[in-house]
Amino acid sequence: MSDRQDEDTEIAAFLRGLHRRGIRDPAVLRAMELVPRALFVEPGLRRHAYDDVALPIACGQTISQPSLVAEMTEALQVTAGHRVLEVGTGSGYQAAILSHLAADVVTVDRYRSLVAEAQVRFQELGLRNVSALVADGRGGMPSRAPYDRIMVTAATREVPPALFEQLRIDGLLVAPVGDPASVQDLTRYAKGVDGISATRLCAVRFVPLLEGVSARL
Template identity: 50%
Template structure:
């Protein structure tokens, strides 16, 4: 290996672990979208968790990020992202910025990402990490995500990274014609991951199976 090649490897010591994660946890489980797969290979997941957890960052499980929140299991991130069917030109709304990892994946795949987080410390950390990684197509704000972001609507894609008792009505209202909304819906302990596609005035719902997320807190979700 050339000296420049060695330097490249040293700059990203987690590349092998990240590729193993994609091969074993994502591709092997049926994720097929090449753009999603490429984004998962690129984004350094370990930077979105505390340094003490870096050695676990590419494992097949969620991890705590503080404030009672988690960074989702890599497969679930890939599954939800693939379900959005992003082509690269979309304006995306993300409810629940959390660590910012899902935000970064979306930023690789869409034109613009608007993300809402209700925990101030998570907002600041996500902004810092995303800025360090050079993402300029992301806007994050503090607020109640269940109300959406009406002044920027409609959105071609909406993703909700917390489980709600029902789909918040404001999010449905902010979904563009032909747009997709992906959200976990159920009780406090388990949910079904559903995709809602707006076709004119109709809403077409598909079920992607059982998942478990933290609670979606807000006026149109669970009460704090």
């Protein structure tokens, strides 16, 4: 069997695994199929790229397990006309998935090296609707606001007010909320004319959302 056939077989098994874990949105499954996760994983761990596990990346961060990436993406209910903000670029994998669903994706991270590496990956994949920027994610990216959807991929005790301010009316925000040192609740917030409503989705564990921009990395 050729390398290409091996890869096709691996991806087919990967997609079947996502379906077994409850991912049903065809657009989300197609996006997961189109983005080569191996490109976003450290070279020494690429044999695990399509395993349903979180893996370490640079700067003490992680790339989430694929089923959680898919679940968060499905919960955000992104459509083709949406502008999306992602807080916590990491490897860039989640932003790449979102780029196949949204009109425009803005992703921010406090680590310059992670942003630079993600930019290279986006260019290699020809993703022209993604902008990766260095910023304090707690403040969002007001110069590109408002956003139809916001995804936070780091744990926070409460959603920073600036993110709700940058979310459109009728917009959705998904974030892991709770003690960054423990288990958090993945929560979806809906912004309406009368305020914000919250729905708990599941228990998760993410690295913490830190304040400021890294001075060295």
